[in-house]
Amino acid sequence: MKAFLPAFALLCANAPAIAQKSPTAETAAVQRTIHTFFEGMRKGDSALVRSTIAPGAVFHTISNRNGTTHVQPENPTDFLKAVGTPHQAVWDERITFDKVLIDANLASVWTPYEFYLGSTFSHCGYNSFQLVKLAGGWKIAHVIDTRRKEKCR
Template identity: 75%
Template sequence: MLKRYTMLAAALGAAATAQAQTPAPETAAVQATITRFFAGMRAGDSTMVRSTLAPGAVFHVLATRPGQPVRLLPESPSDFVKAVGTPHKEVWDERITFERVLIDANLASVWTPYEFYLGNTFSHCGYNSFQLVKLAEGWRIAHIIDTRRKEKCK
């Protein structure tokens, strides 16, 4: 009897490990939208970036400067998309990892640490917090807020 429970516990443990390593289809779809956003940014492809955004998307940055209070600053998604598509000398390369993806029905929240490079030169780092919604055409980014700093990166 004990042997049967041990085998069952081992099987359940293996199944849990396999599940943790393989993203659920919705998690993979959410991650694909964010990956496409940054691929478009690296490629300078404003159409690709725009395709990942929900209508009415909102961008914010938490601005911090030594000796000053933190400020919440809006950024224009339209201006960002336009800047991505405007030729620039260096590739905009934001390197992220998916630390946490939470999904309930048609809402997803994603936490991604990042390092941003202009070409091969480190610029800044921080964390992105994405809010995505599942629309008829799939997962789209509704809100991005991020922190930015030049030191104390992961």
């Protein structure tokens, strides 16, 4: 019994680190929402993209022009229209999940990305998503991103 207690204490002390290494069902659900968003972009399917967005969602882009930082709002309705309007090159945003943080019905997700028009590199940066868990699942309530052509990652 004495040998069991130190081993049990060590296991309990490391439980949070072990738990963080494997994604939970909620983490996987949040990631699926974001993957679906970008799948819709690649397919030019605005209905698929719309299915991932919460009512009243807000989109922003951070840009740097002439050494000055600008925060630009983007209307989600205009974005959906652009996605669904036929365009020659596939909009291919390639992301990885850097951080997924969840508390109750709020998720915050950090994703570095590279954006391609077809097979041609366009720009890169980071997305910051805020999602909310509604009756229909996880939906994107806010996304803000950076955009640049160099110093990717």
